[in-house]
Amino acid sequence: MAAGVALVVGLATGAVSIFVARIQAKHAVELKREELRTEYMAEAAIHRLLKNPRWSSRTFGTIQRWIGDGFDEKELRRLLVRAGAVCIPDRTGRDRELWGLVDRNEDVLG
Numbered sequence: 001m002a003a004g005v006a007l008v009v010g011l012a013t014g015a016v017s018i019f020v021a022r023i024q025a026k027h028a029v030e031l032k033r034e035e036l037r038t039e040y041m042a043e044a045a046i047h048r049l050l051k052n053p054r055w056s057s058r059t060f061g062t063i064q065r066w067i068g069d070g071f072d073e074k075e076l077r078r079l080l081v082r083a084g085a086v087c088i089p090d091r092t093g094r095d096r097e098l099w100g101l102v103d104r105n106e107d108v109l110g
Contacts, residue, residue: 039079042067046083050101057088057100 049066050058064076071079080087085099088108102109 038070042071043079043083046079046085047101050083050085050099050104056104057098060097060099063099 045067046063049063060073060076063080064073067076067079080099084101084103086102086105086109088098088100088105090096090098091108
């Protein structure tokens, strides 16, 4: 009798543990998907900003203001590269960090 009760309790405990683990895993996947969606949307916004025909490049500060405070500087630079941008030289002599799409700045990249 005790062995039967122990078996039932063990099976119930195992089932509950599996159920809880599946819920936690599903939640973790949803969180990661949301994080990636945020990055993807930021990357798309950066690409669109740099694709504007009026400017072939933008300062890092301008891009940072447009994207907002959701990313630190290192993350934002990584998103810029993923969007197809490169850091280009500032021809004006001012020491600014300029970013532009590769295909729109081939003449200054050498």
